[in-house]
Amino acid sequence: MKTIKLFRPVGLKEMELIAENGFKAFPPRLAxxxxxxxxxxxxxxxxxxxxxxxxxEFSGFIGVVTAFEVNEEYLKKYEVQNVGGLVHNELWIPAEELIDFNSNIIGTIAIVNAYFTNRSAKTENLVLRSKLEEFKK
Incomplete structure (x- = not known):
């Protein structure tokens, strides 16, 4: 099966929910x-x-970059949307399709970078805290 690597920037709360899901799925969208x-x-x-x-503030003043592989065949039903400059390409997945999207993630959701400020919140999740520490400069 061929996959496509996608990325998602998230804040601390969303990252905590991803960690609680075993780094296997994104949490449901808010209303x-x-x-x-x-x-x-x-x-x-x-x-x-x-x-x-x-x-x-809602992101905990933290920016986390995640990367994950998704079944290429599944993604063919979504058109790539350009929302600005040359690199500003994204997919628009309706919230009601997120469970199906998550089931097409192959492997786990990885943290590939994280950005912090002097206002950054701290997580109580020990596994996540350990992963984020790798990116503190």
Whole structure:
């Protein structure tokens, strides 16, 4: 089976929920979040994590970049959306399709980078805390 590597920038709370799921699935969207937005490249995910998540109280002032593989055949039903510059490509997965999306993740969701500020919250999840410590500079 062929896979495509996708990325998702997340804040601390979403990362904690991913960790609670064994790094195998993204949590359900909140009522005011009708779309799940994985992005097509790490550069774009890093930009969002650094510029958006680290400045957002709801994200715990932390930007975490995740990477994961998804069944390529499954993804063919979603058109890549360009939302700005050359690297600003993402998929728009309706919230009601997230369970199906999660079932097409192959392997686990990895942390590939994390950004912190002096306001960054700390997690009580020991496994996640250990993984995030690797990225503190």
């Amino acid at each position: 005011w979040q009708p779309i799940f937005y994985p992005v097509m490249n790490q550069e774009y995910a890093e930009q969002i994590a650094l510029e958006w998540n680290t400045n957002d």
